[in-house]
Amino acid sequence: MYSQPAAGLEGTPRGDEAQALLRNCVHCGFCLPACPTYRVTGNELDSPRGRIYLIKQMVEGAEATATTRFHLDRCLTCRACERACPSGVEYGRLIDLGRELVEELVPRTLPQRALRLGLVEFLSRPGLFGALLRVGQAVRDWLPAVLKARIPPQPAAPASASAVKHARRVVLLEGCVQPGLSPGINAAAIRVLDRLGVTVERAAGEQCCGALGHHLGHTDRALEQARRNVDACCAALDAGAEAIVSSASACGLMVKDYGRLLGGDPDYAVRARRVSAATRDLAELIEPEDLVNAGFSCSGGPRIAWQAPCTLQHGQRIGGRVESLLEAAGCTLVPTREGTLCCGSAGTYSLLQPDLSAELRRRKISALMDGSPHAIVTANIGCLEHLRAVSPVPVRHWIEMVGDTIDRSNLTRR
Numbered sequence: 001m002y003s004q005p006a007a008g009l010e011g012t013p014r015g016d017e018a019q020a021l022l023r024n025c026v027h028c029g030f031c032l033p034a035c036p037t038y039r040v041t042g043n044e045l046d047s048p049r050g051r052i053y054l055i056k057q058m059v060e061g062a063e064a065t066a067t068t069r070f071h072l073d074r075c076l077t078c079r080a081c082e083r084a085c086p087s088g089v090e091y092g093r094l095i096d097l098g099r100e101l102v103e104e105l106v107p108r109t110l111p112q113r114a115l116r117l118g119l120v121e122f123l124s125r126p127g128l129f130g131a132l133l134r135v136g137q138a139v140r141d142w143l144p145a146v147l148k149a150r151i152p153p154q155p156a157a158p159a160s161a162s163a164v165k166h167a168r169r170v171v172l173l174e175g176c177v178q179p180g181l182s183p184g185i186n187a188a189a190i191r192v193l194d195r196l197g198v199t200v201e202r203a204a205g206e207q208c209c210g211a212l213g214h215h216l217g218h219t220d221r222a223l224e225q226a227r228r229n230v231d232a233c234c235a236a237l238d239a240g241a242e243a244i245v246s247s248a249s250a251c252g253l254m255v256k257d258y259g260r261l262l263g264g265d266p267d268y269a270v271r272a273r274r275v276s277a278a279t280r281d282l283a284e285l286i287e288p289e290d291l292v293n294a295g296f297s298c299s300g301g302p303r304i305a306w307q308a309p310c311t312l313q314h315g316q317r318i319g320g321r322v323e324s325l326l327e328a329a330g331c332t333l334v335p336t337r338e339g340t341l342c343c344g345s346a347g348t349y350s351l352l353q354p355d356l357s358a359e360l361r362r363r364k365i366s367a368l369m370d371g372s373p374h375a376i377v378t379a380n381i382g383c384l385e386h387l388r389a390v391s392p393v394p395v396r397h398w399i400e401m402v403g404d405t406i407d408r409s410n411l412t413r414r
Contacts, residue, residue, distance in 0.1 A: 018055075018097055021097070022059065024090075025049070025087060027049060028086065029049055030086060031047065031084050032047045034081050034083065035047045035081055036078060037075065037076060039341075043071075046071055048085075051075060052094065054068050054071060055098035055101070058101050064101070069108075072095065072099055074356060075095050076346040077092060077096075078342040080310065080314050080341065096214075096215075099217065115352075119212065119348050120216055120218050123177055123208075124176050126174070126180065129176065133180045134154075134180075137153065152182070155183060164199075168242060169241050170199075170200060170201070170244070171200075171237075171241045173244065175248050178381040181381060185397045185400060188397070189247050191406060195296070195406065196294055203232040203233055205228060205231065207225045207228045207229055207232075209254040210222035210261075211251065211253075223261060223262065223265075226258050226262060227265075229255065230262070230272050231271075243280045245280050245282055245285055246279065247379075248380050249309045250309070252280070253312075253315040257276065259273035281312065281379070283379065284321065288324045288325055296328070296329050296402060296405045297328055297330050300330065301330030301332060302331060303371070304326065304332070304401065305371060305375075306322065307364065307368055307378040307383060308322070308339055309343075309379050322398050326377065326398055326402070329402045337370055339367075343361055343364040344357035344359070344386065345382040345385075347382060350386055362390075368387075377396055378397065384397060
């Protein structure tokens with residue numbers, strides 16, 4: 001599918017990129033059954049192929065409308081279509097480009113802009129988010145059911161790791177909402193890595209990874225946050241850290257993309273590529289045999305249903321690693337249906353597209369519960385909280401399940 005760029009894009013890097021991306025699509029339609037929104041609505045414009053048509057029209061100079069923006073907004077950016085595409089269309093980049101264009105061509109109303117800016121400001125500031133979350137948790141029992149479901153109860157204080165310093169050192173990104181919503185995740189990561197002989201450090205000056213702003217139309221803000229994180233991470237790498245590690249797959253995916261996002265910045269391009277190359281999802285840092293050799297493996301683990309976040313399986317293309325780690329730790333994985341489909345969280349999607357998000361979650365919970373698991377396990381805080389609100393069983397991060405084996409193995413040895 002070849003496209004000539006609109007006059008305003010012709011000869012620009014963005015226009016050239018649009019041409020290259022659009023040219024790869026051959027209209028085969030293999031992406032349609034892989035697309036969660038198309039499977040719910042049955043509307044071609046809610047499919048990757050339909051959205052590519054809309055983007056192509058904008059690039060060629062056709063008038064963009066509120067309908068164009070409506071269907072682009074309904075995309076989850078799950079990128080399941082990329083795995084199904086035989087032509088290798090980089091749909092994730094294409095939908096980002098399309099959204100950049102439609103934001104310029106079809107300005108949002110003031111209330112819409114205010115809502116999106118508010119989400120970026122609120123969710124990307126851990127101090128502000130944590131303070132308001134604690135207020136919500138204090139009055140949670142008196143809130144209406146709809147609001148109560150969105151506020152998790154106050155978590156128990158996480159167990160601490162030893163103060164031993166190891167030769168191996170990594171930087172663990174804290175994230176924005178995860179420390180407030182589920183502090184036990186990073187605490188479990190620190191405990192497990194400590195037992196494996198790895199010291200966890202923080203990146204001084206770490207900010208939001210920028211994913212929120214990037215996906216909500218605040219690109220300049222996102223790039224500035226990326227630059228500050230590149231500064232912080234390069235300082236840590238210079239000081240001897242072997243890797244930048246994220247326990248939230250969405251944040252890890254964003255940091256791994258810094259090299260591309262800042263590729264045109266002469267002051268940051270080289271360092272951004274260095275940070276991206278050094279970034280690992282937590283599951284990439286641990287091997288199953290590491291857990292067995294360190295005494296994590298023990299019998300009697302729970303039956304769990306694994307929910308692979310889209311940012312892990314489609315974005316980072318990491319598959320099978322978490323499952324192997326959980327099995328090495330003694331957990332039993334139950335079979336599930338439709339493992340490649342999104343749960344409907346997708347960052348702020350559950351707030352901006354609540355009806356579609358709720359239907360996708362309903363389908364995902366049904367698929368995960370087929371095997372009667374004791375718990376649902378995932379690798380991203382957004383998925384975890386989205387599913388937790390309606391799940392009949394606990395929803396936890398996989399590293400918490402591995403961390404639990406420390407206590408089980410200690411009991412076994414007594």
